[in-house]
Amino acid sequence: MSGLTITALGTSTAGLLPAWGVPEYTVADFSDTTWWLVLIKAIFIVLFLILSVIMALWVERRALGRMQTRHGPNVAGPLGLLQAIADAGKMLFKEEIWTKRSDKFLYFLAPVIMAFAAFSVLAVIPFGPNVNMFGHSTPLMVTDMPVATLYILAITSLGVYGVVLGGWSARSTLPLYGAVRSSAQMVSYELSMGMALVSVFLMAGTMSTSEIVASQGSVWWAFALAPAFVIYLISMVGEVNRLPFDLPEAEGELVAGHMTEYSSMKFGWYYLAEYINMLNVSAVAATMFLGGWHAPWPFSHIAPLNDGWWGMFWLIFKIWVLMFAMIWTRGTLLRLRYDQFMNLGWKGLIPVALVWIVLVAVMRGVQTWVSGSWLVLFTVMLAVVILVAVVVYLVATPSDQGEEEGVDPDAPFDAFLGGYPAPPVLGQKLPPSPRAGRAKVAVTAVAETDETIPAIQEDSND
Template sequence: MSSTLAALPEVVSLATAGTDNPRADFSDTPLWLSLVKALVIFVYLLLSTLLVIWFERRVIGRMQQRPGPNRNGPFGLLQTLADGMKSMLKEDVRPKAADVVVFTLAPLITATMAFVSFAIMPLGGEVSMFGHRTPLQLTDTPVAVLVVLAVAGVGIYGVVLAGWSSGSTYPLIGGLRSSAQMISYEIAMGLSLVGVFLYAGSMSTSQIVSAQRDLWFVVPAFFSFFVYVITMVGETNRLPFDLAEGEGELTGGFHTEYGSMRFAMFFLGEYINMFTVAALATTMFLGGYAAPPGVSLIADGMFATGWWGIFWFTVKLWMFMFVFVWLRGSLPRVRYDQFMRFGWKFLIPATLGWVVLIAFFRAGQNGWLGGNVVLAGRTFPITSLFLVGVIAVGALVAGWFWDRRAERKEAALHPTIPDEIDPYAGGFPVPPLPGQRLREPSLTAPALTSGSDTKEDARG
């Protein structure tokens, strides 16, 4: 496994040979300027969180034909700030059976990891700040996207520890359910990004943005984009996938026992994670801070360079935030077993097949389809790998159809028939099926004839 992971960058570079996308240059960025940019990102995310909570309340209020917040400040803009102050002043209650240290550490992990992931997001191109030429990005590495996935994996510990340390049944079940959900959909999320790596020839976020200067990857990697949008909703525990917080089943999920600022930190972490996955989608599929097609032709590209990158990046970011809000106001919560089955039996196999197709498509474009490729120190002929890929995709599709066929056959052989039925349920008499018996009708059931007031009258 370690040798395969070590060979991954080499495979990506081999599959996309010939690309020329420079990485962001931080040579003229002193340490104090990096601290300034970190502070700017922190303030940017905090203000965005305050605004998006207000935005969500107002949009859903309009969708449900009711007013949103409209008292504190103009148009209710200060309502979120008032709620934050209320959380700071509330009494901090902790369960008696809770583990004190871990109970406090869990929300800190969730909130901190949410901020860390934004450090590698390119908010704009190179600009002049305090006499230095520096990119509007805190840092970048050759494997920056893997850093985001790794940080997201660490953030899951906050959910697990919150459920365990509460010393209560419902938080424990909610923590286990949420961690299983997040881990499962991280796999499909990571696989959906592999197609972008193959097109860009790099895992660096600045190089990926640079590779989209002619064509955004949402076009050639459309299926990867489709899978990523689904997985980013599941990864952030948002409706219709907020299964860890099913009020009818688990009260409040892993943070049932939390209140005051501890709960506010979970709340903050959820919204920051929404911005993180939306920023990653913008960077990987929508050209990052690049202006939309056609804008560069206006005024000699004045609105497509420099500080304008932050504007275009923010516009694309808020497009995804609107999708989050729209889904919450439109769709009901799915069932947990259906959600997990969809992830493991459809998204992951389908994304694996898509990655294989992209790999061979890129291999044909770069002209080495008839040669050999080196994987983990071994040489394999391309023809053999192609046959293996076709067989693997065929096996995945056949397995999926076989599983669905087995489920239908099992349901047909063992139909679920209740032992007894109420023939008057729903207002209409229903005859029993073989093996069923009639339940004694209640006095409140509807009458059989329009001229009778009760069932007894109808029988008489």
């Protein structure tokens, strides 16, 4: 295999697992890469993302249709495969609408920022090892750097501006609400997402994406760092505003959130960026926790299936497994209330992530003077204990509405008890509506008027 071997990473995985027939993993080597090869790979990334979004739209509609006992798209092309292309054509030729009060420059710039940030993430994701391309040995990635993961976090943070500016520049109420929600949501869940990745940095000893992939030769970090992996999975769904966390564009409350006042391809750029971001967070999860482009066990021990162009197949396969999990989540779970969603991030994920970082740091310190595969067993047991503690905490936490048992039926109902408007629980009754009293008075007044008019007429006739 070409490129640098995993030994270049020092002791990043030493002592974690016994190396029983572990294949030799490599990191990227750009010494023979030319500028036109970089250009070819960049064009491939753009085309891959656009075609993947078209396929994701079809897969999501068909999958949700099956989950909801309906057909889904089945008219445009065989099995409805051309439905996404038809929708793209509709957006291209739709009439452009510009709101009169909007800030025209920022109104146009916002979706451009969103799309630019979405297309930039995969530049540092390794799709495979060094391969022979037009007589040159080059890795299947556009570029790599010592702080590649920080680059990913910075680009995803830049996408927040596209959402916030889009809602603010429209000068409309519902888009502004969606923008404010999104800024709080994305900042909150970027914190937990970044903390989940810190434990990977500690164990791999690097922030380079290709080196992080190479460091998973003995064990995937999804198993050795299970709590961090779970935190990342939850955070990535909140980061891309997908159900049950699609609060910035909740259809029942905000119509379409920050995109309400957009039409045609300005709306299309937002729509495209949403699905590209789903691919991005899935690719980052596969790279950081699921071995990247390496084949899963036992295929990893078959040399031809764990090298060369096969790396693209395995990475794309892992991306689509995570994509389908997000689609499945959308078809299964209900939308959370906004206060529940923020509590989950600030009171659940972030504290657990901080505790886990400390434990991993302590483990790395212990590993410098104690070696042995028992550390893996210790890590797994610790992960199980923390996961059980989190589940118990979430299940045992009382609801804002209180327990349904023991509710006094005669107690006055307070819809804002607990700090958020809520319907009555079983046993409680709604207080009498003041409108009902006003309506009764109005009906009585009308009846009295109807009786008074004939009497006045008789008096006038006399």
